Structures are given as structure tokens and as C-alpha cells.
Amino acid sequence: MKLEEKCGQNGSLVGRSQPHLGEEHQEHEKAVASAGAEVQVKQEANGKQEVPRKSLNTYTWQEIQRHSQEADQWLVINRKVYDVTGWADRHPGGRRVLKHYAGEDATDVFRAVHPELGIVQLYLKPLLIGELAPGEPSQERNKNCQLVKDFQDLRKTVEAMNMFDANLGFFFLHLAQILILEVLAWLTVYQFGSGWCVTIFIAFLLTISQAQSGFLQHDAAHLSIFKKSKWNHLLHKFLMCHLKGISGTWWNYGHFQHHVKPNIYPKDPDVKLGPVFVLGDLQPVKYGKKKIKYMDYEKQHLFFSMVVLPFSIPTYIHLKSFRMMYLKRDWVDFAWVSSFYIRHFITFGPFYGIFGTLLLIQFVKFLESPWMTCVTQMSHIPMKISVEENRDWFSAQVLTACNVEQSFFNDWFTGHLNFQIEHHLFPTMPRHNYHKVAPLVRSLCAKHGLQYVNKPLLKAFGDIVRALKKSGALWKDAYYET
The missing domain is CATH 3.10.120.10 (Cytochrome b5-like heme/steroid binding domain)
Incomplete structure (x- = not known):
């Protein structure tokens, strides 16, 4: 047939x-x-x-x-x-x-x-x-029409299980954690002054707050935590713009492209990193054969570890965010982002001054950057990266994402992004339900011969560097090929 x-x-x-x-x-x-x-x-x-x-x-x-x-x-x-x-x-x-x-x-x-x-x-x-x-x-x-049908049946099953219903208490506790850390940081400097030890402790508290704000805003952007969309919209602006100082509109535009075409070059902005990096198996060879050498890609894994990890958030991400707000004349986001800096100047300005407060903000982003960069890249960079292949939805997500083993720490540390496969298959599903649907997804993968990749956290971090090193070696072979 x-x-x-x-x-x-x-x-x-x-x-x-x-x-x-x-x-x-x-x-x-x-x-x-x-x-x-x-x-x-x-x-x-x-x-x-x-x-x-x-x-x-x-x-x-x-x-x-x-x-x-x-x-x-x-x-x-x-x-x-x-x-x-x-x-x-x-x-x-x-x-x-x-x-x-x-x-x-x-x-x-x-x-x-x-x-x-x-x-x-x-x-x-x-x-x-x-x-x-x-x-x-x-x-x-x-x-594969049978796979498409099986996935649609799976979705109906998880819908019948009410897996798309958000637990308000879960998200309230995470928001409370963030606000408590912010208040504790202010109380610390108010009580003990601005000495070096105190400043490092404050930066530590604010780094955790910033990272967890990033995970929570990710939830607010994807799903209906509240029944009224306007409240989800305001929550996302509050978390992304006010608590993190980054344009919510910029994040939405890039992140949803990533979700609809993950690891598809050049449609996914998360893998469209040339000329800084060459990723996957195809792009390095293409650059090598065309004798493109903006940098020594053979050493790109070292550049990632020493430069990108600490500086991606305080430089690249914030510059992209401000650039979009300016080009789009997005004054709403600009006002929200301004409130982030105003709040810090009011809270810490009396102790550090304006310049010192800006340094504190940058120091926190410097500490947050390796954390967030590793968490966001560990599930995609080591996986299949290709040009458009017009795959079905289920295959497209499973082949381009991997999971990290579940534990209380891994769930908290990654904001449940250790369940990246389930998150990509069901972006509007509350993250507290990922572990419940994971066995169903794994079963469907087994039925159709697709590998369901699940690895330890440290191995996932290491695989980012190993994948970059492999791509760099492919570029070198193609570049110096006679």
C-alpha cells in the first residue's frame, strides 16, 4: 500500500x-x-x-x-x-x-x-x-503518517489526563523563592554594609534569583498559568523585563522560532551562530570547503569555555535585546526594562553608588551566564543539526533534543529543562507534569525506532564542548583538504 x-x-x-x-x-x-x-x-x-x-x-x-x-x-x-x-x-x-x-x-x-x-x-x-x-x-x-497519527493519539491521551492544567501553587512557590532572594539581598546590604564578603554573598543570592526568574518567565511565555491571557502577558513582562532586564518581545521572537524548527539551520536562531561558531556536521564542512575562516574553528570549544560561558548574557544577549527594542521602537518593553535598573539603583545605589550598582548588576550576570548557557545549550548543541528536512513534529523534536536525568537538584537547577524532549513536544504543558508523560513519550519512541536520549547532568555539560570540538575538527579537515 x-x-x-x-x-x-x-x-x-x-x-x-x-x-x-x-x-x-x-x-x-x-x-x-x-x-x-x-x-x-x-x-x-x-x-x-x-x-x-x-x-x-x-x-x-x-x-x-x-x-x-x-x-x-x-x-x-x-x-x-x-x-x-x-x-x-x-x-x-x-x-x-x-x-x-x-x-x-x-x-x-x-x-x-x-x-x-x-x-x-x-x-x-x-x-x-x-x-x-x-x-x-x-x-x-x-x-510517516502512522507516526503522526500515533503522536496525535498521544496528545489526546495526555489531554485526557489533564496534563495541560497548571498548578498555581507550584508556580507561586517559585515566584515566592525569587522574591525572597531579592529581599534577602537588600536586607543583607542594609544590615551589613557593602564589604567584599557581603557583596559576594549578595551577588550569589541575586544570581540564583536571576536564573530562577529566567526559568519562570519561560513558563509564563509558553503556557496559561492564569486563565486570563492578559495576566500571563503581565507576568511575563514582570519576570523577563523587570526582574531580568531583558526584552520579553525579543525573547519571544527568537525562542518560538527555536521551538517550531529546532536545530534547523538557518531557521533556528539558536544554531545560527556563524561566523562565531560552526555547528553540527554540515556547516563546518561547508565553511571549510569554501575556505571560510573568521576564526580558528578547531579551537572553538576553548573559545566557548573561556569567553562565551561567562560573557554571553552580560554582552551578547543584552545587546541583542536593546537592539530589538530600539529597532522596533518597543517603548513598553523599554519602560519595563528601565524599571529593572531603577529598582537596583534605589535598592543598592545608597551603598554602592550608580557606578558600583552597575558593576554589581554586571557581576551577577557574569555569574549567571555559565549557568544559563549550559542549561539552555546542553540539550540541543550535541544533537542533530541539519538544514530543512521537513520532518514530522514528533521526529523533529526527539532527534534534536535530549533529556537529563531526573533528580530534585537537576529539576531545580535546570528549571525542569532537563525534560527537554517533553517540553519541545508539548511546549504549553506545565513543567511539573513532564515526568508524568515521559514514559509515554519513551514508549512511542521505542515503537518507531527513535532514540530517546537521557544522560547525567555533568555529561550533558561536557557534551556541549565535545560537540563543538568535533565540529571544529570537521571544519579543519575540509579547510585543509587539498
């Missing part, structure tokens, strides 16, 4: 699906709700469309795949074809996220990254232009 004959032609957008949409979208949500749209949303979620089926144009995959350019973007969700070209600039996750899936089936990624399906369906409706022709498979023909 041919692959397309085995593929099912009917799908369903079951469950919770879509991200916080920003203030503009929240106001629209209220207006729609007041107009009695709730019934309409339920009908659409059950696969019912107001537009009669006979009025929709039908398209083949060959036709759809031609609409994958910047100025012409179509995508497929649940066998329906949408022209998102005009919507791209207003997309809360940035236009590039849509561009990355133009000409492809986006059903699973659509469900994965959106916690509020009903609201987003209202935005999709005007973009609907047709549907797949009756003889067309629900996904592109190169995809």
Missing part, C-alpha cells in the same frame, strides 16, 4: 492550543466573547466550519508547496488551507515563525504552541482559502 493511501484524511484540533496574543488580541477576545462567539468557537474546535464545504477551493500538496515565499505564504492546518501572507506582520510570535512553515502542514505545531485554541481559531477564519483535495494525504507524502 502506498504511503499516501495509509494516511488519514481527517484530523481534529482537539485540546488546548495557542499562545498569549498581546493586548490587541486580548481586547479582540473580549469583543468576540460579548458578541456570543463562544458557541461558534466550540463548533470550530469540533471540526465544524460555517463556510460550506462546497464553497472551498481544493488544492494539492504540489500547489501548496509553491506558496512558501516571504510574500506568498500558505500553510495547512487540519486539512484546511490558509493564506497567512497578510497576517504575518501581526503574528504575536513574529512573522518568521509563519514563514518557517509556509508550504507545509502545520497542524501539530499549531496545536503545540498555542494554549488557547478557540481564540486563535477566530483569527484563522478570515484567512481560510480552501482545503486539501479529497485524494491528498493529510501531511506531505514524505512524512
